[in-house]
Amino acid sequence: MGKPYQATYEFAEKRLMSHRRHLYSNLPGRLAPLRRVYMVGDNPASDIAGGNDYRSPHGTDWASILVQTGVYVKGTTPTPQPSQIVGDVWDAVTCEYIDVNSVWHILTPLGNSRGSDARKVDGIA
Numbered sequence: 143m144g145k146p147y148q149a150t151y152e153f154a155e156k157r158l159m160s161h162r163r164h165l166y167s168n169l170p171g172r173l174a175p176l177r178r179v180y181m182v183g184d185n186p187a188s189d190i191a192g193g194n195d196y197r198s199p200h201g202t203d204w205a206s207i208l209v210q211t212g213v214y215v216k217g218t219t220p221t222p223q224p225s226q227i228v229g230d231v232w233d234a235v236t237c238e239y240i241d242v243n244s245v246w247h248i249l250t251p252l253g254n255s256r257g258s259d260a261r262k263v264d265g266i267a
Contacts (some may be wrong), residue, residue, distance in 0.1 A: 145185075146192030155179065178203045182234040183214030186220035194222050205263060207234045 145151075159176055166173055178207060179202055179253030183189020207233055208224035210216040220227070250258040 145183075145188035146195060148196065151192055151196040151204070152199065154198075155200065155202060159200070176202045177202065178205060180205050180207055180234070180240060182207045182209060182231060184209050184214050186214060186222060186224070190220060190224045191222050194224070207237070207239070234236055 155176075158179060160178060163173060174228060179198075181189060181193025181196075181204055183193070183206070190206045190208055193204050196204045198204065205226075208214055208220055208227045209229065210227065211230050214220060226234075228234045228237050228239075253257040
């Protein structure tokens, strides 16, 4: 079973969350929940369909970015529609579409629930 099946994306999300926990295990405080994942791919029928249709059991928002390399034929209308179309993978990870505030927030606030003693650390989610 591969893309665009729910189980494949659940496995990928669990791996991302595990790797993220490992990367930031030395930071003080509690790791904030993963807010957004960008599914980057060249195949609308599998990569984009999977990214668009996946419903995270952890509440993570998934957005799809289609690259104009590989399977996708530039100038055609992809079905399903991605959140964004870019030239290649480099463009995908550096594009203006990506909301760095949604992926760089790592630690939850410490202290009271209103966050008056909040401490935040920036890094890639």
